[in-house]
Amino acid sequence: MRKLAGKNILITGASQGLGREMALRFAREGAAGLSLVARHVDELNKVRDQVQKIAPKIEIVVIEADVSKPRDIERIVASTLAQFKGHLDVLVNNASTIGPSPMPNLLDYPVEDFRNVLDTNLIGPFLLIKSALPAMIEGGGSIINVTSDAGQVGYPGWGAYGISKFGLEGMSQTWASELEETDLRVNWVDPGSMSTAMHRAAEPEEDPNEWANPADVTDIFVFLASDESKGVTGKRFQAQEDWKAEISQDSDKGLNKEED
Numbered sequence: 585m586r587k588l589a590g591k592n593i594l595i596t597g598a599s600q601g602l603g604r605e606m607a608l609r610f611a612r613e614g615a616a617g618l619s620l621v622a623r624h625v626d627e628l629n630k631v632r633d634q635v636q637k638i639a640p641k642i643e644i645v646v647i648e649a650d651v652s653k654p655r656d657i658e659r660i661v662a663s664t665l666a667q668f669k670g671h672l673d674v675l676v677n678n679a680s681t682i683g684p685s686p687m688p689n690l691l692d693y694p695v696e697d698f699r700n701v702l703d704t705n706l707i708g709p710f711l712l713i714k715s716a717l718p719a720m721i722e723g724g725g726s727i728i729n730v731t732s733d734a735g736q737v738g739y740p741g742w743g744a745y746g747i748s749k750f751g752l753e754g755m756s757q758t759w760a761s762e763l764e765e766t767d768l769r770v771n772w773v774d775p776g777s778m779s780t781a782m783h784r785a786a787e788p789e790e791d792p793n794e795w796a797n798p799a800d801v802t803d804i805f806v807f808l809a810s811d812e813s814k815g816v817t818g819k820r821f822q823a824q825e826d827w828k829a830e831i832s833q834d835s836d837k838g839l840n841k842e843e844d
């Protein structure tokens with residue numbers, strides 16, 4: 585049995601980079617349905633075609649939407665639930681913007697850009713979780729928020745982006761504690777440096793060959809989306825570190841919920 589058999593999964597930012605690689609990997613792992621969200625529908629359609637080659641029977645919904653817009657969030661969740669007959673197992677909040685490139689210091693940061701980064705990277709995920717939660721809570725399921733090391737260290741120049749990820753990490757912790765009595769788990773993952781459009785825009789002077797291929801960091805996302813991670817909640821993972829050792833240490837100490 586493949587790890588994601590029967591799972592319906594919503595991925596934001598699925599048109600390129602990590603989101604696209606997650607869609608392809610989830611299809612290989614037997615997902616029943618994928619809801620793919622981004623602003624550029626032509627790119628999303630290309631991903632849909634690639635997914636269908638891997639898994640001809642998978643149900644796919646392509647949603648052209650902007651996660652920084654509350655009205656789009658309602659449409660994302662309504663279209664997803666309509667396609668999947670009200671049954672959503674996994675929500676991956678992956679869509680993100682780096683903000684203006686080159687990245688200004690806070691003193692020079694235009695307030696409209698600052699707001700847009702927070703709306704996309706923090707308020708969008710907040711509203712998506714709020715809106716999808718009622719459909720997910722009964723069957724348990726998994727919320728995965730994609731963060732960054734810039735969400736733990738205030739690097740100069742990474743202002744609005746880093747602040748949005750600090751917020752996302754705090755919000756993830758709070759959701760996890762508030763949902764502790766339920767079977768719904770909330771975890772967040774730093775994928776580490778990857779060669780993607782976002783990273784190239786953030787550090788144009790660096791060599792992208794030094795960064796991981798996003799296709800190579802998807803194992804942790806499969807784990808968190810699958811039933812193997814039942815009972816694991818409120819945790820931060822680093823995709824390019826030895827996260828498996830951390831899970832087994834927690835398990836040895838009886839720290840995972842299902843082992844209480």
Ligand SMILES: NC(=O)c1ccc[n+]([C@@H]2O[C@H](COP(=O)([O-])OP(=O)(O)OC[C@H]3O[C@@H](n4cnc5c(N)ncnc54)[C@H](OP(=O)(O)O)[C@@H]3O)[C@@H](O)[C@H]2O)c1
Nearest residue numbers: 597599600601602622623624650651679680777778780782
């Ligand atoms: N790359 C890295 O080294 C790195 C490191 C740490 C963390 N991360 C995190 O990893 C995640 C994926 O990043 P990536 O590097 O794969 O970025 P990417 O290649 O730039 O892809 C970003 C995705 O988000 C979508 N998106 C952006 N703004 C959106 C909006 N307002 N509404 C809907 N979709 C939107 C984009 O599609 P459209 O343009 O079509 O909307 C695209 O599909 C992000 O959360 C990022 O913060 C990346």
